[in-house]
Structures are given as C-alpha cells and as structure tokens.
Amino acid sequence: MLLDREGQLETLLSAMRSAAAGHGSTVLLEGEAGIGKTSLLREFAEHADKGCQVLWGWCEALFTPCPLGPMQDIGQLLDPHVAALLDQAAPPERLFPALLNVLQHASVAIVLIFEDVHWADNATLDLIKYLGRRISLLPAVLVLSLRSDEIGADHPLTHVLGDLPSASVTRIALEPLSREAVTVLAEQAGRGAADLYRVTEGNPFFITELLASGEAEPGRVPDSIRDAVWTRLSRLTASERKVLEVISIVPGSVEPWLIRRLLGVEAEALVDKCVARGLLRQDDQGAVMFRHELARQATLDRLPPNLQRSLHAKVEVAISQLPTAHASALLSRRVHHAAGADDGARVLELAPQAAAHAARLGAHREGASHLATALKYVAQATPELAAQLYEDWAYEAGLALHVYEPVIEAHHRAIAIWRELGRIDKIGRNLCKLARLHWGRGEGQP
Ligand SMILES: Nc1ncnc2c1ncn2[C@@H]1O[C@H](COP(=O)(O)OP(=O)(O)OP(=O)(O)O)[C@@H](O)[C@H]1O
C-alpha cells in the first residue's frame, strides 16, 4: 500500500485522461533515490484506464548506457515497424518520425514511461526533446522518472528538460514520507517507530530496508543503507546469498537464460525464493532484477574485486554466445562486462563497435565514452588501432563533450602514431581537424 501519494497519483491519472482527449503532455517525476518513483508509477499503471496502453522502458546504470535503452524495451510492444527500425539501428531521422506516426495514429492513448532518465544515453535525450516538443498534439503521455540527486546544473538532462515547452510539462517532486506514514509502516511491521523517522528521514527505501532487516530499534539502527542491505543478506542461506551476489553483477534485469548460464538450472528455485522474500522482482518474461538498484549496488560492493572480475568475464562470454551478440543493445552490455573483467583485448575488440553503433544513433556522448573505455587499454592496442582510437575519440568528444584541450591533445597523439606508420592521408585529416579547432577558439583572428 502506498502512503502519502494520493495527490501525485491523481496528477498522473489526469495527464492520462487529457491525453485520451487528444491533449498529451510530459510528466517529470523527480525525487531522491528510493523515494518511491517506481512504486508510484506501478500504482499508476494499475489504476490507468484499461483502454490505454502503458509501456515501460528503462535506462540502466551501465558504465556506458545502451543507445535508446528505453525504446529497446518498448519497441516490440509498441509497433513492429518501429521495432524493425531499432533492430537495423536506423538513424534518428527515420526512427523518430516513425515513432511519432505510431503515436499520432494510435487507437488508444499511450503512456510511455522512461524510467531513470538520469542514466539516459544521448540518443534517448534527443528522443525526449523530439517527443516533448510535439507531445501536446498527441494522444500520449511521456512520463520521465529521474533521481533529482543525480543531476546537477551541467548534466545533459538538465538542458533537455529546460528546453521542453513548459505549457505541456507537469513536474511531480516526490517528498519523503510524513512522520505519520513512517509510524504506519513501522506498526505494520510490528515494530516501534521510535528513531525510525529521524534515521531514515522518511525515505521509503531506507524505511522498508531497515524494517525488513529487523534492526530498527533505537541505538541498533545501522547508520547506512548498505549496512541494512548487508544485514538482510546475512539472514539468507548461503546459496540464496550466492544467487543475489552473482545477479548483482548485472545492472538492470537478468534474463532467465543468463541466470541458468551463471548459476545452473538448480538456481531457479532459489531465485523464486528470493522473489518470494521480496529481494528480487520478476517480470512477465521471467527476467529478474533487484527490487532496488541501491540494494544491487550494496550487494555488489560485498564481492572481492577478483570475484567481480571473474563474474563480469563469465557474463560477457555468455552474452557473446548469443546469435544476436552484435546487436547494439547487447554490445553496450558486453563492453560494460569486458571492462569490469579488466579484459583489455575484449574491450579493444568491442568498444569501437559499440561506439560506432552509438554514433550512428546520434548518441555521441556514449560513443566517446565507449572509446574512452577502449583508450584505458591503449597500451595493448596495435599502433593502427591506437591511432584510430585517439582520432575517433577526438571526433566524438568534440561533438558531444565540448572540450577543447583533451580533443586537441588526442589529435596530436593520433598524428604522432600515424607519422610513425607513414600514413600521410591520416596525418592530413587530423591536421585539418586541428586547424578547425584552433580557428574555433579564435586563434585565427588577427
Ligand atoms: N508511498 C510509499 N509508501 C510506502 N512504501 C513505499 C512508498 N513509496 C515507496 N515505498 C517503498 O520504498 C521502496 C523504494 O521505492 P522505489 O523503488 O519506488 O523508489 P525509487 O524512487 O524508484 O528508487 P530509485 O531512485 O532507486 O529508482 C520500495 O520498496 C517501496 O515498496
């Protein structure tokens, strides 16, 4: 049962009703980690008119986010043509109008939920901008949830949100639960509420974790949520704990086949137990995820670094054996795990491919980020690859990051290597870029 959220639920439902009448809008659902954004959206999805379609897409905490992550989740359910365009990594100028067309001609109001957009990739940010500017004329609601504590003034999302037309944007800022609500939750769990409000400051995740850990007595309350999560883990059987620890290596949801590959078929019963205990959630397709990202992080932090590396390697190998291993959505995941495994050769193989995919989708920040991951292993690269990485990073970073010095430095590094290799064509190209960069800085003026 959700406490203290009636007004916010009504705001969401009224945005949905307006959309059904042809007046769409964007709803920004903001609040600190664990404040109850996902819970409110679930409640909303349950209360939404049965005649409207609610679709969920997620942004994940990968080192480098997957391009158009939320659309990869939604595409298939929304429209086969949009799904096909996503599979082909079609450029934004084809994909975005196709999506718009589907929303315009939908027979029912559509609610698109993009969860955790503080982790959104560049292409998703472009899509938000594109839809957000047109939404008022569509029978659709775009709901964006974000952790307000994760985005500062210079976060790219801040600029995107600032550019949305204010007349069609509704902001819902979730506040901590009231003292009364905390007392209700404590009583439901059969515990005293003393000190709970002060220690948790009304953050529902902290409250539910502390209550579940059984350590909510005054003076015995763990002083950090990590302690609460660890305490809860320590109550499990060793095999249940192992399931959670292994699953914690994967950000977002873990598909059933991956669970089998990592833990064997016998783990399925243990996963069910963890779901029943409320530690994991399972979706309709059987994929599981931690009930909360904070809990996943805290669980992962328990693992010694060498075990984390070997689990990352295992996940990467498992994904690499899929027939679709080179699909863009999987490439980002593979780079994440190859980097986590500290496997330089694998990163050097995969990160440039992932960067090229991201760049094709207009996600230049992610392109630069993948290439930066590869550059960590530049000492293991052939001279040709090293020079190309510097050159490509300079290009992507120049487009996305608006930094001059590091980009100029990267071009110089590329030039030095191309010179040793006698590649005059490449030297010329980099010199042209450098000239433009210096000119852009005003160094060409008399
Ligand atoms: N209004 C509420 N009343 C009671 N319990 C709540 C309420 N909101 C959230 N909770 C509980 O708090 C926990 C955290 O909530 P939730 O996962 O929705 O937070 P979140 O804001 O989505 O977090 P994150 O930023 O990490 O995604 C959940 O276990 C949920 O059951």
Ligand SMILES: [Mg+2]
């Ligand atoms: Mg959430």
